[in-house]
Amino acid sequence: MTDRELELLRERALTALTTARRRTTLLTTCVDTPDLTAQHSPLMSPLVWDLAHIGNQEELWLLRAVAGREAMRPEIDGLYDAFEHPRAARPSLPLLPPVEARNYAAEVRGRALDVLERTPFAGDRLTDAGFAFGMIAQHEQQHDETMLITHQLRKGPVALTAPDPAPAPPFTGPAEVLVPAGPFTMGTSTEPWALDNERPGHERLLPAFYLDTTPVTNGAYQAFIEDGGYTDERWWTPEGWDHIRRNSVSAPLFWRREAGQWLRRRFGVTEPVPADEPVVHVCWYEADAYARWAGRRLPTEAEWEKAARHDPATGRSRRYPWGDADPAPEHANLGQRHLRPAPAGSYPEGESPYGVRQLIGDVWEWTASDFAPYPGFTAFPYREYSEVFFGPEYKVLRGGSFAVDPVACRGTFRNWDYPIRRQIFSGFRTARSAGDGAV
Template identity: 60%
Template sequence: MRTRVVSELEAVRRRSLAYTDVDEDELVRQHSPLMSPLVWDLAHIGNYEDLWLVRALGQAAATRPGLDGVYDAFRHDRASRARLSLLGPEGSRAYLREVRARAFELLDHLDPALAHGDDGTRARLLTGGFVYGMVIQHEHQHDETMLATHQLRIGAALLAAGLPAPPGRPVARREVLVPAGPFTFGTSDDPWAYDNERPAHRVDLPAFWIDTLPVSNRAQLAFLEAGGYDDERLWSSAGWDWRQREGLTAPAFWWRDGDTWLRRRLGHVEPVPLDEPVQHVCWYEAEAHARWAGRRLPTEAEWEKAAAHDPATGRSHRYPWGDTAPTPDRANLGHRTSGPAPLGAYPAGASPCGAEQMIGDVWEWTASGFTPHPGFRSHPYREYSEVFFPKDGESSAFRVLRGGSWATGAPACRATFRNWDYPIRRQIFAGFRLARDAD
């Protein structure tokens, strides 16, 4: 366990430092009111690690007293964080080093507890190495957030390009049938799963069809050219109001130059590649496209069954291909590339029903609001999940996304992992796939 924890903590820290190895002005500037200054995310990562790997486990004093209020994500929204008394770039990096040294020292001290348990709160945090997984995933999630900030900033690219993606290929079937019947939704035994993924429970679904691949840029361009962005009949009332207020006419970061559609991706301008999954579309756009295509978005349960359920064994896997960790031939994760791979690039990552690219490439919007699984219990703090659930009698303000993106770290992605956001969000690396009822 210790070897894995150290390896994952060091790997994600290299990623965080790479995204902040830029000029000081780029770090402290607020590139968009939608995002924090990069330097806030950097020190916040250290503060979270201090809270959980130093203070919660070691019952120790804060590494630097007085920082909790500044780096509390629930106290200050993103638009206001540039006005706080933040640590500067060098101060933030020094803070990360100090916290990490204390966390590693404590990890050595707590090693027997990882294997044999302990009393009280620490026992729950240490079971299966949960608290280390939580901190590792949290840093990966902020790395993806920092990539979204890099995407929103205007100017030349600051980050090195990723590796080329594997080539795409045509697939034989546009859609695959998921037979009716029960499956295991969520997990109770994955040691690094968050509280909102728990507990596992049986859900019985009617048969449905789901697309083999996510919706492509080519398909979104067809929707656009057919007048989809201008046809009020295709949009919900809330979606149409948002489309009108924001003047949506294409996915974010797209524009037309003569007869050519271009996009900006991490500072690079290029023609829109037609055979990649579309990204930077909000839930309202996905819903309108689905209605135009005579289809619908899958529910969250449908998505997970298509991704994880193996009818041959009757059990759900951690990933579409099984329980082994992602490899580069199965999924596009962790900023290995600098964007989604072409459709059909990962046949080895197919799920038992035949759906492909369900892990990595683009987060996929589902039809479902963000609500707790039956028997949900907050762990280890309410602000990760519970505060985002709707109150009694209300509907959820958020829509669930599944599957991760090319920017998602592998430890923060599995078939049960639940992401959520407002239906207006476009800066996230999100796309969608379509489904329909079985006849």
């Protein structure tokens, strides 16, 4: 590695860490102390837990694992171990108060930047190409997205603002595109900051299929509701039907019907549901039921990735739908730049070689696939990031959302959650096999 390459890697790591901390600061200073320490939903941690957990993970990996330093506060490790205490129980723990949590995270960061300057980015898998620093930046951004979800769940005004996405003309392109049969490379063995579940790259052979050009919109989803979609058992799996009946689910989370129109609550503001935006805050069961109602299905994870990454002209898999360049504002709605999805059909410069739009950003997209390891998977650097979640209990989501930072979003990036989860910024698009009749 040349001195210039090493300098560029350090700059990338520094930028990623600084960007994440700036966002963490925004999300934890826009509310008063009672809102920081309160639990706004049993599904989420108190914001102050996330803040100290971010600092603790940074200490564990950058100060202890990379630099070999002594623990700063070993007595708090258990408090901020996500596997030791479920979210619903965290408010009862003796958590660091907000000022102390901020000071701890800041002190860790100061020491971590010193480690960044001194660490050779070679010779060790944890530090090769700055992996540990990229892993920690991604971890912080993932918790920033979690904290943004908590802000959406909070009652009352939310002191977060962002400009709306640029208006877009109604999308007039084809409703679906054909992805021909053939092989493609799924996953990666070369992306330096890719996490263990994205590895290794391997060849997949898929039959031909059609995929929606854009995510399913609120307007399209309203048609499903108005056609009795939530009251017709035909469209639901047995587990999904049981779930919506027991929990009285009849529309996406945060929606309500009033005076003949659909309204939604978005970061403390009630507004009409915009028909042209991708639907968000639907669970896997809802996405699957809509697809069945429409005579279609959810795409598999492999189908989603082929549509997003495969370039039929060269036969190679790109980092992103638009190519190998890092995301820019013209490519995708990422990084909390906006607090809502952009209209369906936005970002033509971000479309894939097959002509599919908004595969990155806007809304996480549910797929039909269970979360499972790739052939040759090896847990690194710890089993608890991916391996303990493999199994049919979790469904895979792809593509990121408006709440995801580019450092934590790639064409190979995999997210997963229970099929009942709706508080996440989740939407979907549908697919059909090429042998099916046109819909």
